[in-house]
Amino acid sequence: MAVFTAVSLDDLSQWIKQFPLGEVRALEGISSGIDNSNFFLTTERGDYVLTLFENLRVEQLPFYVQLMRHLAERGIPVPAPVPTHAGELVVTLHGKPAIIVSRLSGASQLAPGPEHCAEVGRMLARMHLAARDFPLAQPNLRGLDWISATAPTVMPFLSAPEAVLLRAEVAFQQDFAASATYAALARGPVHADLFRNNVMFEGERLTGCFDFYFAGVDTWLFDVAVTVNDWCVDLASGVLDAARVRALLDAYHAARPFTPAESVAWLPLLRAGALRFWLSRLYDLHCPRAAELLTPHDPTHFERILRARIEHGAPELPT
Ligand SMILES: Nc1ncnc2c1ncn2[C@@H]1O[C@H](COP(=O)(O)OP(=O)(O)OP(=O)(O)O)[C@@H](O)[C@H]1O
Ligand SMILES: N[C@@H](CCO)C(=O)O
Structure with a gap:
């Protein structure tokens, strides 16, 4: 279950008047999702998603919400936040910051x-x-600083082989981040969590992507690595599927060609992407938030992916 804050039709009848959306017709809690309370909202004007932020700090929200607006205005298929009559994108509901965005189909x-x-x-x-x-800047809050600070917290819970791998990979990533190759990589706002469950399709047509709440400024290649590590792996073994890797990288390259520095950085960043999710899953498993009711994601999946990248490498980027 993932509606942490209950919201009723009655709660919305006055509240919705600050939006140009007409009367509320229906409201339905969304059961997936682990961070926020989400609802499908139907009004006289159409179909939307209402999100109440349970954990994010209010000062983090402008980056995510303005980024969605910026991308939607430029034709990228992402949920468009709906402003109030006063032009506000984030308002309060039951004491929590809340937004309404357009509902993606698929x-x-x-x-x-x-x-x-x-x-x-x-x-x-x-x-x-x-x-x-995009004019706002916020670092990737699950970047190397977070990784370096969090690894010691989970270390006491790990087996000896896990601890050896984690210590070695953090050191490897710290060295790589200090290199000239890393400094040469293109950077900008990235999604940083573009997993299969954050993208919508109708048949083979992509209709949109959502869940920008891990977005931040990082290397573009890190975003590609996170995406490939989810979309192009065999979920049982963590092994990359060559045809899917080729398809994703070729399509990306056709729209935004990879650079020589990115070719050198590709394997280290695939490892960085695996490390980031291995560690966040270890943290959620061993150090759960108070009153956490949900089943944590399996960390061993990303440990396998990390070991597979270290041992077997990866297909090269197109040039
Ligand atoms: N704009 C949207 N259009 C259509 N469906 C949406 C939209 N936003 C969210 N959803 C639906 O709500 C579900 C939960 O959303 P989301 O993944 O953003 O929640 P979350 O709590 O941040 O979850 P998690 O952190 O686990 O990914 C999604 O799986 C999707 O089904
Ligand atoms: N994509 C993350 C969940 C948080 O969005 C994971 O699979 O660990």
């Missing part, structure tokens, strides 16, 4: 083929280019 594609991966690669490149002139 459904997740949890068993993607190369054609789906090509759509994702194309959209990701277009998104990176469209965000180049």
